[in-house]
Amino acid sequence: MRPEIELLVGYLAKTGQKVTRQRLLVAERFLAAEGHLSAEELYHVMLDEGTKVGLATVYRSLKTLVAAGLAQERRFPDGAARYEAVFGEPLHDHLVCTECGAIMEMPNPCVDRLYQMAQAEHGFVATSHRLVITGRCAACSQR
Ligand SMILES: [Zn+2]
Protein backbone atom coordinates (compact mmCIF):
# COMPACT_ATOMS: atom_id res chain seq x y z
CA MET A 1 0.00 0.00 0.00
CA ARG A 2 1.20 3.50 -0.79
CA PRO A 3 2.03 5.45 2.37
CA GLU A 4 -0.52 8.04 1.23
CA ILE A 5 -3.25 5.40 1.20
CA GLU A 6 -2.32 4.36 4.72
CA LEU A 7 -2.57 8.01 5.80
CA LEU A 8 -5.93 8.32 4.05
CA VAL A 9 -7.30 5.19 5.71
CA GLY A 10 -6.05 6.52 9.06
CA TYR A 11 -7.72 9.86 8.43
CA LEU A 12 -11.04 8.25 7.47
CA ALA A 13 -10.96 6.09 10.60
CA LYS A 14 -10.10 9.05 12.82
CA THR A 15 -12.93 11.15 11.41
CA GLY A 16 -15.45 8.31 11.51
CA GLN A 17 -15.85 7.97 7.74
CA LYS A 18 -16.22 4.78 5.79
CA VAL A 19 -13.36 3.39 3.77
CA THR A 20 -15.11 2.48 0.54
CA ARG A 21 -13.54 0.68 -2.40
CA GLN A 22 -14.59 3.53 -4.69
CA ARG A 23 -12.88 6.11 -2.53
CA LEU A 24 -9.67 4.10 -2.50
CA LEU A 25 -9.83 3.61 -6.26
CA VAL A 26 -10.16 7.35 -6.81
CA ALA A 27 -7.34 8.08 -4.34
CA GLU A 28 -5.04 5.54 -5.94
CA ARG A 29 -5.68 6.76 -9.46
CA PHE A 30 -5.25 10.37 -8.42
CA LEU A 31 -1.97 9.68 -6.62
CA ALA A 32 -0.63 7.79 -9.63
CA ALA A 33 -1.42 10.72 -11.95
CA GLU A 34 0.99 13.54 -12.54
CA GLY A 35 0.14 17.18 -12.65
CA HIS A 36 -2.98 19.17 -11.94
CA LEU A 37 -6.24 17.38 -12.58
CA SER A 38 -9.77 18.66 -12.23
CA ALA A 39 -12.41 16.30 -10.86
CA GLU A 40 -13.91 15.98 -14.35
CA GLU A 41 -10.55 15.10 -15.88
CA LEU A 42 -9.85 12.43 -13.27
CA TYR A 43 -13.37 11.08 -13.76
CA HIS A 44 -12.85 10.76 -17.51
CA VAL A 45 -9.42 9.15 -17.07
CA MET A 46 -11.02 6.53 -14.85
CA LEU A 47 -13.97 5.96 -17.19
CA ASP A 48 -11.60 5.57 -20.16
CA GLU A 49 -9.71 2.95 -18.20
CA GLY A 50 -12.93 1.09 -17.51
CA THR A 51 -13.25 1.95 -13.83
CA LYS A 52 -16.88 2.39 -12.84
CA VAL A 53 -17.09 5.44 -10.66
CA GLY A 54 -19.47 8.37 -10.30
CA LEU A 55 -18.46 11.98 -10.79
CA ALA A 56 -19.90 12.86 -7.35
CA THR A 57 -17.68 10.21 -5.76
CA VAL A 58 -14.64 11.64 -7.53
CA TYR A 59 -15.52 15.13 -6.21
CA ARG A 60 -16.02 13.89 -2.68
CA SER A 61 -12.90 11.74 -2.69
CA LEU A 62 -10.76 14.66 -3.86
CA LYS A 63 -12.19 16.89 -1.10
CA THR A 64 -11.35 14.16 1.39
CA LEU A 65 -7.78 13.95 0.10
CA VAL A 66 -7.48 17.71 0.61
CA ALA A 67 -8.90 17.47 4.13
CA ALA A 68 -6.46 14.65 4.90
CA GLY A 69 -3.57 16.88 3.79
CA LEU A 70 -2.63 14.66 0.85
CA ALA A 71 -3.77 16.95 -1.94
CA GLN A 72 -4.17 20.64 -2.51
CA GLU A 73 -6.86 22.39 -4.43
CA ARG A 74 -5.52 24.97 -6.87
CA ARG A 75 -7.45 27.64 -8.67
CA PHE A 76 -5.99 28.65 -11.99
CA PRO A 77 -7.30 31.31 -14.36
CA ASP A 78 -9.34 28.74 -16.33
CA GLY A 79 -11.63 28.66 -13.31
CA ALA A 80 -11.80 24.92 -12.63
CA ALA A 81 -10.56 23.63 -9.30
CA ARG A 82 -7.54 21.46 -9.97
CA TYR A 83 -5.95 19.06 -7.57
CA GLU A 84 -2.41 17.96 -7.09
CA ALA A 85 -0.78 15.49 -4.78
CA VAL A 86 1.35 17.21 -2.17
CA PHE A 87 2.59 14.35 0.00
CA GLY A 88 6.39 14.29 -0.19
CA GLU A 89 6.37 16.86 -3.01
CA PRO A 90 8.65 19.88 -2.82
CA LEU A 91 6.97 23.29 -2.48
CA HIS A 92 6.49 24.96 -5.82
CA ASP A 93 4.50 27.68 -7.48
CA HIS A 94 2.78 27.74 -10.83
CA LEU A 95 3.21 29.58 -14.08
CA VAL A 96 0.04 29.50 -16.16
CA CYS A 97 0.05 30.46 -19.84
CA THR A 98 -3.01 32.52 -20.72
CA GLU A 99 -2.69 31.60 -24.42
CA CYS A 100 -2.34 27.82 -24.44
CA GLY A 101 -3.27 27.00 -20.85
CA ALA A 102 0.02 25.25 -20.07
CA ILE A 103 0.72 24.91 -16.35
CA MET A 104 4.36 24.86 -15.35
CA GLU A 105 5.89 24.36 -11.93
CA MET A 106 8.66 26.48 -10.50
CA PRO A 107 10.37 26.04 -7.16
CA ASN A 108 10.13 29.22 -5.13
CA PRO A 109 12.93 29.84 -2.63
CA CYS A 110 11.28 33.16 -1.65
CA VAL A 111 8.27 31.25 -0.38
CA ASP A 112 10.49 28.90 1.62
CA ARG A 113 11.96 32.02 3.17
CA LEU A 114 8.49 33.48 3.89
CA TYR A 115 7.44 30.27 5.63
CA GLN A 116 10.58 30.52 7.78
CA MET A 117 9.82 34.17 8.59
CA ALA A 118 6.22 33.35 9.50
CA GLN A 119 7.54 30.78 11.94
CA ALA A 120 10.41 32.86 13.33
CA GLU A 121 8.54 36.14 13.69
CA HIS A 122 5.01 34.95 14.45
CA GLY A 123 5.38 31.36 15.59
CA PHE A 124 3.11 30.58 12.66
CA VAL A 125 3.39 27.19 11.00
CA ALA A 126 2.49 27.84 7.36
CA THR A 127 1.04 24.93 5.44
CA SER A 128 -0.09 26.55 2.21
CA HIS A 129 -0.22 29.76 0.25
CA ARG A 130 -1.65 31.01 -3.02
CA LEU A 131 0.45 32.35 -5.84
CA VAL A 132 -0.15 31.92 -9.54
CA ILE A 133 1.94 33.77 -12.08
CA THR A 134 0.09 34.23 -15.37
CA GLY A 135 1.52 35.27 -18.71
CA ARG A 136 2.73 33.68 -21.91
CA CYS A 137 4.91 30.59 -22.04
CA ALA A 138 8.13 30.52 -24.07
CA ALA A 139 6.44 29.01 -27.14
CA CYS A 140 3.46 31.40 -27.09
CA SER A 141 5.59 34.50 -26.51
CA GLN A 142 7.58 33.68 -29.67
CA ARG A 143 4.52 33.39 -31.85
ZN1 LIG B 1 1.54 28.97 -23.97
Ligand SMILES: [Zn+2]
Ligand atom coordinates in the same frame (compact mmCIF):
# COMPACT_ATOMS: atom_id res chain seq x y z
ZN1 LIG C 1 1.95 21.91 -9.12
